[in-house]
Amino acid sequence: MQLDRFDRQLLNLVQQDSSLAAERLAEQVALSPSAIQRRLRRLREQGVIVRDAAVLDPAQIGRPNFFIVSLEVERERPELLAQLRAWLNEQEHIQQAFYVTGEVDFVLIVTAPHMEAFEALMSRLLQENANVKRYTTNVALGLVKRGLNIPVPLDEAE
Template identity: 60%
Template sequence: MPKAALDSFDRKLLTIVQHDADLTAEALGERVGLSASAVLRRLKRLRAEGVIVASIALVDPARVGKPTSFIVALEIERERPELVARLRKWLAEEAQIQQVYYVTGSADFILIVTAPDVEAFDALMSRLMVDNPNVRRFTTNVALGVGKRSLFVPIPRDGT
């Protein structure tokens, strides 16, 4: 996918809306030096171009039952494209799997998983192994605490 052409206004907007997507167009315009209508046009274009892929609410886990976070390293048997594609689809469809990274190193995938408890996590991983025979094994780290939780993408000012 080609890199989007972003000017300094786009870059400022992207940085601001990553911190607070609820700001009004007027408030955003004041911060970046544009009219509200110009801000709305830019945000619409950034969404249409796939630069902004979603505007979401970040939920505090402690307020909704404090689920446990697990960092999982998956190893697969074969790197055949159709098998990897099937596994990726399965992982993407599981709500408890928050993030999936296809990586280099001893693991093939790193997953960030949230579950209400260890039993629910164990059930998910059992289904993973049954439904995906191409998964050789997995190792799990349980997060004891969270020092930072973010999906913020730093936007370079100069376009590099």
């Protein structure tokens, strides 16, 4: 999909705050509110904008703990990886899962209200996924930065 400068500006703005009304976006992008709405609809229909979400304060909702988990699998057969990916996608405590290069196969970002909930999830992971060889965990001591924004250069050449 070809993105012009207006699309790129919009994408940067809605990543910062997807609740902005078309009128407010129009003030910053120099297009009419109706043109903004058409562009946003097109960007959603074409899969550039995958979804809109609210960013919550984990401590305010009882989910203050973050765990970074590295998984190593026994065999990298496609059907076994697909099964593990499906299982990871179903787990609400797993916020992000990356298939990576290097010494481990997956890196997970997990949130849980307390250590017992995290341990229960990891126990189920091993019980329900025989192909998982081992995992290691890093406990986040503090949150320095959290986000999903992808910088969108205003010009294609950037």
